Amino acid sequence: MKKHQLSRLAALVCAIAGVPSLSFAQNIELGVIGPFSGPVATYGRDLSNGLVLAVDEINASGGIGGRKITLLMGDDRASPKEAANLTQSYVSNPKVLAMIGGVTSTATFGAVPVAQKGKLPFLITLASHPDLTKEGDYIFRNSITMEQEGPALGKLVTTCLNAKSVAMMYINNDLGVSMTKEFKKALAQDGVKVLAEESYDPGENIDYSAKLAKMKAANADVIWFGSQSNDLALILKQAQRVNLGDKPLLASSNANAVGLTDVAGAAANNVYLHAPFTTATPDPKVRAFTAKFEQKYKVTPGPVSAQAYEGMYILAQEIQRGGFTRDGLQKALLTMKPYQGLGSMISFDAKTRETKGKLYTPLVVKDKQFVLWQDCQAKLAKK
C-alpha cells in the first residue's frame, strides 16, 4: 500500500515538474499467443482463463509498481504462419514488454524465431516440444517438457507399482514421442522391460480397440498411456469394451484435466498418474487459486490454466526487477528469484531457460475425481 502511494506521489511530482511521466501512468502490455479459434481452441480458452485471473488479481492489488497490466489476446489458429505474424506485431509494438502463452508446438515454432530475433522475452506456458527453448536466450518455459517427465514416470513404475514390465500406447506427436523416448530410457536403467509399444496419430482413427487388444495380449505388469486427456478419455471408454483385465493403468501428467473424468466417467476410475499441479492437494495456495477460479469460470482449473496463472505471476515478479524494459526482463528472468507456484518452487535453469524445481504429485482417479495416491507418495518419500 505504501509503495503504491509512493509511486502515485512520484507521478504527481513528475506531472507538476513538467517531466513527461515516463512510465508511471503507462499500462504494461503483454502479448498473449494461443489458439482461440479452431479445433484446439479448448486449450486457448484454458490459457486465457488462467492469465486473466492472474492479471485481475495483480491489477486489483495495485498492478506492478502502480502500473496496470493489459493483455493483448492474439489468436494464432494453431498455425505457424499466423503465429509468426502475430509475434512480429508484438515485437514491433514498443508498448509490449513480453509475450506469454504458446499452446501447440507447431504454431509456437512459428513464433520463437521472431521473438528471439526481435529480442522480446517469450514465456511459454504450455507448448512442449523440447527444442522450443533452444531457439535462443529470450525464450523461457515454465511448463514441464515431456523429456523432464520421462524419469519421473519411471519412478512410478518401479517404486509405486513394483512392475517389471510395461506395455505402452502413446500419441504420435512431439509430446508423446519425446515423453516415450525419455520414459523408455528411465525404464531401461531400472531393468524394466517394454513388452509392447503402439502409437496412434492424433485426429485420425479414433477406434483404438485393436491397439488396446494388443496391450492386453502383451500381458505386461502395467499398461501405460502417453496420451492427452481427450484421447485418453476415448481410449478408456473403449477399454471397457475390450476389458483389459485387472492390470494397473498408468497415464501421464497430460491426462490431468477434468476433460478426462468428465468424458470417461467411471471408465477413468483407478487410473494412476502424476502431475505438477493438482486440485487434490491441501496446499493453501492451490486451494485459494482453485476457489477463485471456480468462482469466476464455474469450472475446475486444469494444468493449462494453472501454468498460465503461474507464468503471469513470474512475469509480474520479474518485470519490476527488470526495470520495465524487455532486455531488463530477460536478464531478470535468467536470474529469477524462485517463485512459490501452485505446488512447487519454480525458477529457471539459466542455461536451458527451462523451469526447474517442479514436483510431481502422484494421483489416482477414484469415483471420477483425481485424488492423492497416498501409498505412492509415502513410498517415494521413503526413497
Added chain:
Amino acid sequence: MDLFLQQLTNGVVLGSVYALIAIGFTLTFGVLRLLNMAHGEFYMLGAFAAYLCSEMLHLPIWAAIPLALLLIYILATGVEKVALKPLRSAPHYIPLVSTIAVSTIAGELVRLGFGPHNRSFDTVISNVGMQIGPLTISPMQIFILVLSMILMVIVQLFLKRSKWGRAIRATAQDTTVSGLLGINANGVIGATFAISSVLGAVAGILMAMYFGAIYPSMGFVALIKAFTAAILGGMGSIPGAVLGGFVLGIAESLGSAYLPSGLSDALPYVMLFVVLLFMPGGLTRQKAIDATHHGAHQLGRGLIEKIFSRKAAAQQAKQRPDHAFGFAVICFILLCCLAPFLTDYVLRILVVIAVYAAMALGSNVILGLTGQLSLSHAAFYAIGAYSSGLLTTRFGFGFFSAMTVGMVISAALGALVSLATFRVRGYYLALVTLAFAEIIRVTIGHWTSFTGGMMGVRGIPAPQVGPWTIDSPLSFFYLSIVICAIAFVLYDVIAYSVKGRSMMALRDDELAARASGLPVLRLKIAAFTLSAIFPAVGGSLMAHYYTSINPDMAQMSETVSMLVIVVIGGLGSAAGAIFGSAVINLLPEAFRNLGDFRLLVYGSILLIMVLFQSHGVFSISGRLARRA
C-alpha cells in the same frame, strides 16, 4: 485367430457406420455432382443435436434422436437453399468452396455454442463387452449394426420403389432430361441434400454413442471416411457405398491390429489411391463420371457459344500484356520502393502474401488453365519445405541448390501423379491427388529416421543469396517478392504460350481438344509437372522463413487455402492469385481482434464472396462470358 475374429467383428460394426456416412455423401454427389465438404459437419451437427435434445432437454433417447434428425433435415434444407442453390450453374469447384465455407461456419458455431471440449455422450445402451465364444461384443455394437442395416435397407427401398426415389435417380442420371419430363429438379436436389445430411447425422449419432463422446471437430475425420468409402465402392452407387464402408471399416480394424502404426493410418489412402488407379469405377465398377460434363450448365451451352468463346479467347491472346499485368508491375515496383519504410509486421504479412500467391499460381496452372482439380498441392509444399530443411541442415546444401532439388523432386512426383490422368478424370482425379497428398503426409510423419517424424526439422539456416544473408523481414520480403514476380512472369509465359492455349482448349472441352489433334495426355502431364514446382518453391521459402518445419505442412488445409485463393481471385488469372492471396492472408490479420468469432467471420465472408462473385475477381472466363 481370436484377435483376427475380434477385429473383423469390430470392423463390421465400424463399417456399418461408415456405410451410412458414405451413402449420404454419394447421394449428394449423384444428384449434384458435388463433393460436399460440409458432409462431415452434418455428422457432427447430428451428434450435437441429439446431445442437445437428450442431455439438455432431458428427452429420452428414442424421442431425442428423431427430433434431432428433424432439426438436421430443416437445417440442411436451409443450407442447400442459401449456399448451393444460387450456384447451380457455376463451375463445379465453386459449390465445393461454398461447402468449405459452410463447414467452417458450422464448426465454429457449434464450438462457440457448446465450447470446444469433448462432451460425454452416454446412453442407456451398455457399451461394456460381453464374452460370446471367443469374441467380446457389447450390446451397443449389436444395436449399431442392426440399426444401420435397417436404415440401409430403408434407403435402398426408398430409392428403388418410391416416387421420390425414382425422381432422385432420374435427376442423378440426367438433370436436364428429367427436368423436361416434369420432375422438379430443384425440389429433388434440395430433398436429396437434406436426406443425405440426415443420413450423415444418424451416422454421427451412432458414432457418438459408440465412442461415448462428441466434440466440434469430429466432422473432419468422418468426411475423409465418407469419401474414401464412397470412392472405394464406386461414386454415385448406394450398394457401392455400403460395400465401400464395410471394406474400409474392416481394413482399418485389421490394419490397426496387424500393421505398424504408420502404415495402418495410411491404409485408407493407399486403398483409395490403388482403387482409383486400377479400378476407377470402384469395387462396383461404376461408370466414371467426367466432371467437365455435368449439370444443366454444361449441357445448356451450345456449340455456337463454344465457338464464340474460343474466338474471344483468341482475341484476348492478341491483347497480351493486359491491364492486370501492368497493374501488377506497378505494384511490384511500388512495393519494392516502399519496403524499407514499412514496419516489420507489414513486411511479414507481405512475405506470406507473396509466397502464397506464387504457390497459388501453381494451382492456377492446373485448375485455371487445364481445368483439372488437383488436391495435392500441400504435398508439394511439404516436399519443397523438407528438401530445403533436410538438405541445408544435414547435407550442407546452399539455399538455391536445396530449393532446386525440392523443385525437381516435386516435378517428378507431379509427373508421376499425372499418369493417373490417363485413367481417371474430374473428381476421381481430385481424389487420386488427395490420396497421394495424404500418403506423403503420413510418410513424412512416420519416416522418423529420415524426416524426424512428428518432431520435425529445426534450425534451418537463413538463406544465403550471393553476398546477402536473408535474415530480416525486409530482406525476406525482397527475396519472396522477386520469386513471386518470377512465378508471375513464368505463369504468364505458360498461359500465353501455345501450350497454355492448348491447356485452355482442353479445359473448355476435352473431347473437342482431342478431336482437333491436341496431345491431351502430354498436356496434362506438363500441367501437373509445372504446377508442382510452384508450391515446392513456396515450401522451400517458408521452411527458411519459419526455420522449423513439421508434417503439419502437408495438411489438406494448405491445399484448400491455395484453392480458395485461386477461386476468390479468379480462375486462370495471375493478378487474381495475388489478389486472392492478399485477401486470404489479410482477413485473418484484420480479424484478429474479433477473438472467438474470427473463423466464423472468415467463413461467412468466404461464403458471401463465393455467392456474389462466383467467377472470382479477376476471372478470365468471367470476362469472356460478359463479352460473348
